[in-house]
Amino acid sequence: MNKNNPADRLRIIRKSKGWSLQDVERNSNGKWKAVVIGSYERADRAISLKKAISLMDFYQVPVSELFPDIPPQVSTRSIALDLVKLSAEQSEYSSTIQRFARGICDRRKDWNGQVLTVRVNDLQFLAMLSQQGEPELLAELEKLGLIKA
Known part of the structure:
Protein backbone atom coordinates (compact mmCIF):
# COMPACT_ATOMS: atom_id res chain seq x y z
CA MET A 1 0.00 0.00 0.00
CA PHE A 67 -3.19 14.27 -2.18
CA PRO A 68 -1.10 14.49 0.99
CA ASP A 69 2.13 15.34 -0.87
CA ILE A 70 0.73 18.66 -2.00
CA PRO A 71 1.48 21.05 0.85
CA PRO A 72 -1.29 23.47 1.78
CA GLN A 73 -0.67 27.10 0.97
CA VAL A 74 0.31 28.47 4.32
CA SER A 75 2.00 31.57 5.50
CA THR A 76 5.46 31.18 6.94
CA ARG A 77 5.38 34.49 8.73
CA SER A 78 3.59 36.05 11.60
CA ILE A 79 1.76 39.34 11.18
CA ALA A 80 1.10 42.31 13.40
CA LEU A 81 -2.61 42.99 13.65
CA ASP A 82 -3.59 46.61 14.27
CA LEU A 83 -6.06 46.28 17.15
CA VAL A 84 -6.95 49.99 17.11
CA LYS A 85 -8.15 49.82 13.49
CA LEU A 86 -9.77 46.46 14.13
CA SER A 87 -11.85 47.86 16.99
CA ALA A 88 -13.15 50.58 14.65
CA GLU A 89 -14.29 48.05 12.02
CA GLN A 90 -18.00 47.26 12.03
CA SER A 91 -18.81 44.14 10.05
CA GLU A 92 -19.61 40.50 10.64
CA TYR A 93 -16.18 39.64 9.21
CA SER A 94 -14.36 42.00 11.56
CA SER A 95 -16.38 40.79 14.57
CA THR A 96 -15.01 37.27 14.01
CA ILE A 97 -11.48 38.66 13.93
CA GLN A 98 -12.17 40.82 17.00
CA ARG A 99 -13.39 37.81 19.03
CA PHE A 100 -10.38 35.81 17.87
CA ALA A 101 -7.95 38.62 18.80
CA ARG A 102 -9.58 39.04 22.22
CA GLY A 103 -9.21 35.33 22.86
CA ILE A 104 -5.52 35.38 21.98
CA CYS A 105 -4.90 38.50 24.05
CA ASP A 106 -6.64 36.93 27.05
CA ARG A 107 -4.75 33.67 26.65
CA ARG A 108 -1.38 35.45 26.34
CA LYS A 109 -2.29 38.00 29.01
CA ASP A 110 -1.38 40.70 26.49
CA TRP A 111 -3.66 43.66 27.03
CA ASN A 112 -1.73 46.54 25.44
CA GLY A 113 -4.63 47.00 23.01
CA GLN A 114 -2.50 48.39 20.19
CA VAL A 115 -0.95 45.51 18.26
CA LEU A 116 -1.26 41.74 18.37
CA THR A 117 1.31 39.46 16.80
CA VAL A 118 -0.63 36.74 15.04
CA ARG A 119 1.63 33.71 14.81
CA VAL A 120 1.62 31.21 11.94
CA ASN A 121 -0.55 28.71 13.84
CA ASP A 122 -2.92 31.49 14.89
CA LEU A 123 -3.19 32.60 11.26
CA GLN A 124 -4.04 29.07 10.15
CA PHE A 125 -6.75 28.83 12.79
CA LEU A 126 -8.15 32.27 11.90
CA ALA A 127 -8.32 31.22 8.24
CA MET A 128 -10.36 28.17 9.26
CA LEU A 129 -12.65 30.30 11.43
CA SER A 130 -13.26 32.74 8.61
CA GLN A 131 -13.81 29.84 6.19
CA GLN A 132 -11.16 30.89 3.71
CA GLY A 133 -7.61 30.05 2.77
CA GLU A 134 -4.69 31.90 4.27
CA PRO A 135 -3.86 33.84 1.09
CA GLU A 136 -7.45 35.12 0.94
CA LEU A 137 -7.42 35.95 4.65
CA LEU A 138 -4.17 37.90 4.33
CA ALA A 139 -5.51 39.76 1.29
CA GLU A 140 -8.68 40.70 3.20
CA LEU A 141 -6.71 41.87 6.25
CA GLU A 142 -4.49 43.97 3.96
CA LYS A 143 -7.53 45.44 2.20
CA LEU A 144 -9.02 46.44 5.54
CA GLY A 145 -5.70 47.96 6.59
CA LEU A 146 -5.47 45.71 9.64
CA ILE A 147 -1.90 44.51 9.08
CA LYS A 148 0.57 46.84 10.73
CA ALA A 149 3.86 47.26 8.91
Missing part, protein backbone atom coordinates in the same frame (compact mmCIF):
# COMPACT_ATOMS: atom_id res chain seq x y z
CA ASN A 2 1.32 3.44 -0.96
CA LYS A 3 -0.07 6.04 1.46
CA ASN A 4 0.46 8.75 -1.16
CA ASN A 5 -1.60 7.01 -3.84
CA PRO A 6 -5.11 8.54 -4.04
CA ALA A 7 -6.73 5.08 -4.35
CA ASP A 8 -4.95 3.89 -1.21
CA ARG A 9 -5.83 7.17 0.49
CA LEU A 10 -9.53 6.43 -0.17
CA ARG A 11 -9.16 3.12 1.68
CA ILE A 12 -7.26 4.76 4.55
CA ILE A 13 -9.91 7.46 4.90
CA ARG A 14 -12.76 4.92 4.88
CA LYS A 15 -11.03 2.71 7.41
CA SER A 16 -10.25 5.70 9.64
CA LYS A 17 -14.02 6.04 10.01
CA GLY A 18 -14.19 2.39 11.02
CA TRP A 19 -16.37 1.54 8.01
CA SER A 20 -16.43 -1.53 5.82
CA LEU A 21 -17.39 -1.19 2.17
CA GLN A 22 -20.89 -2.37 3.13
CA ASP A 23 -21.05 0.32 5.84
CA VAL A 24 -20.37 2.97 3.19
CA GLU A 25 -23.23 1.67 1.07
CA ARG A 26 -25.56 1.46 4.06
CA ASN A 27 -24.63 4.89 5.50
CA SER A 28 -25.00 6.55 2.10
CA ASN A 29 -28.45 4.99 1.63
CA GLY A 30 -27.13 3.22 -1.47
CA LYS A 31 -25.64 6.29 -3.15
CA TRP A 32 -22.16 4.77 -2.91
CA LYS A 33 -22.18 1.07 -3.84
CA ALA A 34 -19.68 -1.13 -2.01
CA VAL A 35 -18.44 -2.68 -5.27
CA VAL A 36 -17.80 0.76 -6.79
CA ILE A 37 -15.96 2.11 -3.73
CA GLY A 38 -13.86 -1.07 -3.66
CA SER A 39 -12.93 -0.63 -7.31
CA TYR A 40 -11.91 3.00 -6.65
CA GLU A 41 -9.78 1.87 -3.71
CA ARG A 42 -8.06 -0.83 -5.80
CA ALA A 43 -7.59 1.66 -8.66
CA ASP A 44 -9.46 -0.76 -10.96
CA ARG A 45 -11.79 2.11 -11.81
CA ALA A 46 -10.95 5.79 -12.22
CA ILE A 47 -12.85 8.25 -10.08
CA SER A 48 -13.79 11.59 -11.59
CA LEU A 49 -12.97 14.78 -9.75
CA LYS A 50 -16.67 15.49 -9.30
CA LYS A 51 -17.24 12.08 -7.71
CA ALA A 52 -14.08 12.36 -5.58
CA ILE A 53 -15.33 15.69 -4.21
CA SER A 54 -18.76 14.21 -3.54
CA LEU A 55 -17.28 11.15 -1.82
CA MET A 56 -15.00 13.29 0.35
CA ASP A 57 -18.03 15.43 1.27
CA PHE A 58 -19.82 12.24 2.28
CA TYR A 59 -16.79 11.17 4.36
CA GLN A 60 -16.61 14.73 5.75
CA VAL A 61 -12.93 14.94 4.83
CA PRO A 62 -11.23 17.68 2.78
CA VAL A 63 -10.45 16.64 -0.80
CA SER A 64 -6.84 17.66 -0.16
CA GLU A 65 -6.48 14.51 1.97
CA LEU A 66 -6.44 12.50 -1.26
Whole structure:
Protein backbone atom coordinates (compact mmCIF):
# COMPACT_ATOMS: atom_id res chain seq x y z
CA MET A 1 0.00 0.00 0.00
CA ASN A 2 1.32 3.44 -0.96
CA LYS A 3 -0.07 6.04 1.46
CA ASN A 4 0.46 8.75 -1.16
CA ASN A 5 -1.60 7.01 -3.84
CA PRO A 6 -5.11 8.54 -4.04
CA ALA A 7 -6.73 5.08 -4.35
CA ASP A 8 -4.95 3.89 -1.21
CA ARG A 9 -5.83 7.17 0.49
CA LEU A 10 -9.53 6.43 -0.17
CA ARG A 11 -9.16 3.12 1.68
CA ILE A 12 -7.26 4.76 4.55
CA ILE A 13 -9.91 7.46 4.90
CA ARG A 14 -12.76 4.92 4.88
CA LYS A 15 -11.03 2.71 7.41
CA SER A 16 -10.25 5.70 9.64
CA LYS A 17 -14.02 6.04 10.01
CA GLY A 18 -14.19 2.39 11.02
CA TRP A 19 -16.37 1.54 8.01
CA SER A 20 -16.43 -1.53 5.82
CA LEU A 21 -17.39 -1.19 2.17
CA GLN A 22 -20.89 -2.37 3.13
CA ASP A 23 -21.05 0.32 5.84
CA VAL A 24 -20.37 2.97 3.19
CA GLU A 25 -23.23 1.67 1.07
CA ARG A 26 -25.56 1.46 4.06
CA ASN A 27 -24.63 4.89 5.50
CA SER A 28 -25.00 6.55 2.10
CA ASN A 29 -28.45 4.99 1.63
CA GLY A 30 -27.13 3.22 -1.47
CA LYS A 31 -25.64 6.29 -3.15
CA TRP A 32 -22.16 4.77 -2.91
CA LYS A 33 -22.18 1.07 -3.84
CA ALA A 34 -19.68 -1.13 -2.01
CA VAL A 35 -18.44 -2.68 -5.27
CA VAL A 36 -17.80 0.76 -6.79
CA ILE A 37 -15.96 2.11 -3.73
CA GLY A 38 -13.86 -1.07 -3.66
CA SER A 39 -12.93 -0.63 -7.31
CA TYR A 40 -11.91 3.00 -6.65
CA GLU A 41 -9.78 1.87 -3.71
CA ARG A 42 -8.06 -0.83 -5.80
CA ALA A 43 -7.59 1.66 -8.66
CA ASP A 44 -9.46 -0.76 -10.96
CA ARG A 45 -11.79 2.11 -11.81
CA ALA A 46 -10.95 5.79 -12.22
CA ILE A 47 -12.85 8.25 -10.08
CA SER A 48 -13.79 11.59 -11.59
CA LEU A 49 -12.97 14.78 -9.75
CA LYS A 50 -16.67 15.49 -9.30
CA LYS A 51 -17.24 12.08 -7.71
CA ALA A 52 -14.08 12.36 -5.58
CA ILE A 53 -15.33 15.69 -4.21
CA SER A 54 -18.76 14.21 -3.54
CA LEU A 55 -17.28 11.15 -1.82
CA MET A 56 -15.00 13.29 0.35
CA ASP A 57 -18.03 15.43 1.27
CA PHE A 58 -19.82 12.24 2.28
CA TYR A 59 -16.79 11.17 4.36
CA GLN A 60 -16.61 14.73 5.75
CA VAL A 61 -12.93 14.94 4.83
CA PRO A 62 -11.23 17.68 2.78
CA VAL A 63 -10.45 16.64 -0.80
CA SER A 64 -6.84 17.66 -0.16
CA GLU A 65 -6.48 14.51 1.97
CA LEU A 66 -6.44 12.50 -1.26
CA PHE A 67 -3.19 14.27 -2.18
CA PRO A 68 -1.10 14.49 0.99
CA ASP A 69 2.13 15.34 -0.87
CA ILE A 70 0.73 18.66 -2.00
CA PRO A 71 1.48 21.05 0.85
CA PRO A 72 -1.29 23.47 1.78
CA GLN A 73 -0.67 27.10 0.97
CA VAL A 74 0.31 28.47 4.32
CA SER A 75 2.00 31.57 5.50
CA THR A 76 5.46 31.18 6.94
CA ARG A 77 5.38 34.49 8.73
CA SER A 78 3.59 36.05 11.60
CA ILE A 79 1.76 39.34 11.18
CA ALA A 80 1.10 42.31 13.40
CA LEU A 81 -2.61 42.99 13.65
CA ASP A 82 -3.59 46.61 14.27
CA LEU A 83 -6.06 46.28 17.15
CA VAL A 84 -6.95 49.99 17.11
CA LYS A 85 -8.15 49.82 13.49
CA LEU A 86 -9.77 46.46 14.13
CA SER A 87 -11.85 47.86 16.99
CA ALA A 88 -13.15 50.58 14.65
CA GLU A 89 -14.29 48.05 12.02
CA GLN A 90 -18.00 47.26 12.03
CA SER A 91 -18.81 44.14 10.05
CA GLU A 92 -19.61 40.50 10.64
CA TYR A 93 -16.18 39.64 9.21
CA SER A 94 -14.36 42.00 11.56
CA SER A 95 -16.38 40.79 14.57
CA THR A 96 -15.01 37.27 14.01
CA ILE A 97 -11.48 38.66 13.93
CA GLN A 98 -12.17 40.82 17.00
CA ARG A 99 -13.39 37.81 19.03
CA PHE A 100 -10.38 35.81 17.87
CA ALA A 101 -7.95 38.62 18.80
CA ARG A 102 -9.58 39.04 22.22
CA GLY A 103 -9.21 35.33 22.86
CA ILE A 104 -5.52 35.38 21.98
CA CYS A 105 -4.90 38.50 24.05
CA ASP A 106 -6.64 36.93 27.05
CA ARG A 107 -4.75 33.67 26.65
CA ARG A 108 -1.38 35.45 26.34
CA LYS A 109 -2.29 38.00 29.01
CA ASP A 110 -1.38 40.70 26.49
CA TRP A 111 -3.66 43.66 27.03
CA ASN A 112 -1.73 46.54 25.44
CA GLY A 113 -4.63 47.00 23.01
CA GLN A 114 -2.50 48.39 20.19
CA VAL A 115 -0.95 45.51 18.26
CA LEU A 116 -1.26 41.74 18.37
CA THR A 117 1.31 39.46 16.80
CA VAL A 118 -0.63 36.74 15.04
CA ARG A 119 1.63 33.71 14.81
CA VAL A 120 1.62 31.21 11.94
CA ASN A 121 -0.55 28.71 13.84
CA ASP A 122 -2.92 31.49 14.89
CA LEU A 123 -3.19 32.60 11.26
CA GLN A 124 -4.04 29.07 10.15
CA PHE A 125 -6.75 28.83 12.79
CA LEU A 126 -8.15 32.27 11.90
CA ALA A 127 -8.32 31.22 8.24
CA MET A 128 -10.36 28.17 9.26
CA LEU A 129 -12.65 30.30 11.43
CA SER A 130 -13.26 32.74 8.61
CA GLN A 131 -13.81 29.84 6.19
CA GLN A 132 -11.16 30.89 3.71
CA GLY A 133 -7.61 30.05 2.77
CA GLU A 134 -4.69 31.90 4.27
CA PRO A 135 -3.86 33.84 1.09
CA GLU A 136 -7.45 35.12 0.94
CA LEU A 137 -7.42 35.95 4.65
CA LEU A 138 -4.17 37.90 4.33
CA ALA A 139 -5.51 39.76 1.29
CA GLU A 140 -8.68 40.70 3.20
CA LEU A 141 -6.71 41.87 6.25
CA GLU A 142 -4.49 43.97 3.96
CA LYS A 143 -7.53 45.44 2.20
CA LEU A 144 -9.02 46.44 5.54
CA GLY A 145 -5.70 47.96 6.59
CA LEU A 146 -5.47 45.71 9.64
CA ILE A 147 -1.90 44.51 9.08
CA LYS A 148 0.57 46.84 10.73
CA ALA A 149 3.86 47.26 8.91
